[in-house]
Amino acid sequence: MADYNPMELMICVAARNLKDGATVVVGTGAPCAAAMLAQKTHSPNLTVMFEAGGVAPILPAMPISVGDSRTFHKAIMASSMPEIMETCQRGMVDYTFLGGAQIDMYGNINSTMIGDNHGKPKVRFPGSGGANDLASLCWRTMMMTPQDAKRFTEKINFITSPGYLTGGNSRYEAGLPKGTGPYRIITNMAIMGFEEKSKRMKVINVNPGYNRKDIQDNCGFELLWADKITDTDPPHENELRILRDEVDPQRYIIGR
Amino acid sequence: MSKTDELKQGQNQLFTDPDADKAREFFRHKSRAMVNKVTTAEEAVKTMIKDGDYITIGGFGANRIPTAILHEIVRQGKKNLGFAGHTATHDFQILIAGECIERLDVAYIIGLEARGLSPHARRAVESGKIKLTEWTNATLSWRIKAAAMGLSFLPARNILGTDTFKYSAAKEILCPFTGQKYAAHPALYPDFAAIHVHECDVYGNAHVYGASVSDQDLAKAAKRVVITTERIISNEKIRQNPEATFIPFWCVDAVVEVPYGSYPGNMPYEYFSDEAYLKQWLNLEKDPEEFKKFFKKQILDTKNFYEYLNLNGGIERMIKLRAIEHLTDKK
Numbered sequence: 001m002a003d004y005n006p007m008e009l010m011i012c013v014a015a016r017n018l019k020d021g022a023t024v025v026v027g028t029g030a031p032c033a034a035a036m037l038a039q040k041t042h043s044p045n046l047t048v049m050f051e052a053g054g055v056a057p058i059l060p061a062m063p064i065s066v067g068d069s070r071t072f073h074k075a076i077m078a079s080s081m082p083e084i085m086e087t088c089q090r091g092m093v094d095y096t097f098l099g100g101a102q103i104d105m106y107g108n109i110n111s112t113m114i115g116d117n118h119g120k121p122k123v124r125f126p127g128s129g130g131a132n133d134l135a136s137l138c139w140r141t142m143m144m145t146p147q148d149a150k151r152f153t154e155k156i157n158f159i160t161s162p163g164y165l166t167g168g169n170s171r172y173e174a175g176l177p178k179g180t181g182p183y184r185i186i187t188n189m190a191i192m193g194f195e196e197k198s199k200r201m202k203v204i205n206v207n208p209g210y211n212r213k214d215i216q217d218n219c220g221f222e223l224l225w226a227d228k229i230t231d232t233d234p235p236h237e238n239e240l241r242i243l244r245d246e247v248d249p250q251r252y253i254i255g256r
Numbered sequence: 257m258s259k260t261d262e263l264k265q266g267q268n269q270l271f272t273d274p275d276a277d278k279a280r281e282f283f284r285h286k287s288r289a290m291v292n293k294v295t296t297a298e299e300a301v302k303t304m305i306k307d308g309d310y311i312t313i314g315g316f317g318a319n320r321i322p323t324a325i326l327h328e329i330v331r332q333g334k335k336n337l338g339f340a341g342h343t344a345t346h347d348f349q350i351l352i353a354g355e356c357i358e359r360l361d362v363a364y365i366i367g368l369e370a371r372g373l374s375p376h377a378r379r380a381v382e383s384g385k386i387k388l389t390e391w392t393n394a395t396l397s398w399r400i401k402a403a404a405m406g407l408s409f410l411p412a413r414n415i416l417g418t419d420t421f422k423y424s425a426a427k428e429i430l431c432p433f434t435g436q437k438y439a440a441h442p443a444l445y446p447d448f449a450a451i452h453v454h455e456c457d458v459y460g461n462a463h464v465y466g467a468s469v470s471d472q473d474l475a476k477a478a479k480r481v482v483i484t485t486e487r488i489i490s491n492e493k494i495r496q497n498p499e500a501t502f503i504p505f506w507c508v509d510a511v512v513e514v515p516y517g518s519y520p521g522n523m524p525y526e527y528f529s530d531e532a533y534l535k536q537w538l539n540l541e542k543d544p545e546e547f548k549k550f551f552k553k554q555i556l557d558t559k560n561f562y563e564y565l566n567l568n569g570g571i572e573r574m575i576k577l578r579a580i581e582h583l584t585d586k587k
Contacts, residue, residue: 027369028369028370029370050467051393052316052319052343052467052469053466053467053468053469054467060583062370063370064369064370064371064529064531065316065317065318065319065345065369065370065522065529066316066343066369067315067316067317067319067343067467067469068318068319068522068528068529069319069466069522069524069525069528069581071467072466072467072524078465078466078467078468078524079467079468080397080467080468080469080470080471080472081342081393081394081397081467081469081470082394082397082398082401082470082473085393085394085397085398085414088394089394089412089413089414108418112390112419112420117384118268118388118390118423119384119387119388120382120383120384121381121382122382123382124366124378124381124382125366125367125373126364126365126366126367126373127341127362127363127364127365127390127420128362128363128364128390128391128392128393128420129343129363129364129367129392129393130343130363130364130392130393130394131392132392132394132414132415132418132420133392133393133394133395133414133415136413136414136415136416137394137413137414158419159417159418159419159420160418160419160420161418161420162416162417162418165417165418170417171417174416174417174437175413175416175417175428175436175437175438175439176413176416176417177413
């Protein structure tokens with residue numbers, strides 16, 4: 001079996017979830033790597049977009065900003081932020097990836113602050129940026145994240161980006177577009193989806209080297225479990241080769 | 257209870273007046289004369305910004321930013337400014353270190369994307385001294401677009417149901433046609449905007465290449481607009497290719513020629529960002545005293561942008577950054 005690290009596993013799993021012919025808005029880092037890997041394996045016609053306006057670039061290197069010149073290098077389009085966000089709002093963007101400091105059982109994500117006083121936060125993070133917009137408007141939101149009980153928490157301090165809010169139908173009752181929402185949470189330990197009715201986080205695959213107890217112990221809320229849990233298909237040789245040699249040869253992302 | 261009674265609104269402060277008629281009254285008297293508007297960064301900041309104004313910066317944090325104007329705002333000690341932080345990165349770092357900002361529309365602040373977080377900006381925001389209202393990148397884009405359209409708001413389908421909405425100044429509304437719930441985003445008419453472009457003529461007719469972010473709308477939404485430009489070109493060049501005009505002269509109040517004017521940020525097709533410099537700045541911020549000295553030397557004690565460029569390697573450094581941008585850099 002191939003030797004790989006958790007970041008490589010998460011990127012490979014994320015890439016497999018990006019269908020050929022689809023559209024995805026990505027940020028810098030792991031999401032960008034996942035999209036590039038998908039393009040170089042099963043999804044050559046995956047259209048990659050960046051929120052500052054770049055559409056379908058031929059990336060010569062990893063972007064350091066979602067608006068730097070790499071994001072529209074030999075691109076189909078160097079457009080604008082409203083252009084990208086309105087494409088999402090119109091229902092033309094299939095996937096996006098988010099990151100964050102905290103996530104709850106409904107996939108709500110905090111990237112704004114820790115503490116209980118918004119005006120004087122204990123810890124301040126950058127805020128939404130485009131995250132709320134993408135989580136609100138793209139069809140399927142995914143997250144790649146290390147898993148621990150502090151990050152996967154019962155109550156997050158601030159809902160920056162919407163998951164399924166308080167579960168059930170609450171996301172759509174709030175006015176967010178029907179049929180959108182969190183799709184996969186990809187961690188170093190497991191792959192989670194969301195239960196159809198309650199919209200609670202549900203484990204569907206267990207990563208090699210972990211068991212159910214590890215996964216629940218490293219989660220601050222009670223996880224649901226799919227009826228049939230299968231092992232995560234580990235990264236294949238060809239995925240790792242492409243990821244290491246072509247996608248991230250400098251090991252900016254997978255090296256960490 | 258009717259459906260309208262249940263509509264929520266964000267609880268934080270709206271820092272700018274969205275009134276479209278007041279904006280029209282301002283624009284009624286804004287000059288539309290196609291006259292030579294070339295000036296200096298010093299003069300532009302002196303005459304176009306007063307303490308307490310609400311300002312916006314074009315580009316995207318460390319991409320195509322009007323650095324000369326940012327430095328000048330700091331050097332002239334402008335205070336109590338309102339600021340729109342739509343992926344504000346190095347631009348925010350400069351203004352917050354200069355203690356210029358009093359109130360802040362937040363979409364993305366204190367981070368420098370893949371480069372990490374700014375320790376100084378973080379300390380400043382965590383101090384609780386700056387008034388914050390939360391928004392998102394799309395929201396700020398649409399607020400600026402609403403103003404560019406001459407409206408007082410635009411409806412959108414983002415931020416509903418979240419704390420981002422709760423700590424914003426948006427309001428829920430129902431579509432009069434379908435009943436669909438929307439977030440109404442108030443128009444943002446800034447007092448001042450600075451936008452860096454690739455080329456423009458002396459009247460302010462400008463060309464921009466690469467991602468445009470929100471800058472076409474920003475040039476229309478802001479009451480006063482200064483363009484800094486890599487180079488001034490002839491009006492004939494504009495007229496040869498009118499479909500390429502990115503910003504027209506009547507939006508623009510002042511033009512400042514600043515070659516390498518986005519440094520240390522990226523300028524598409526011209527030069528890449530100076531990653532070593534940005535990293536050095538981030539590292540120095542860890543120690544407030546060291547950073548103070550660095551900031552004084554770099555910005556407060558430099559006479560103008562050219563002195564700053566020379567302090568950081570001058571033309572030789574720029575040639576290196578051009579090579580990185582053009583992927584011809586041989587390490």
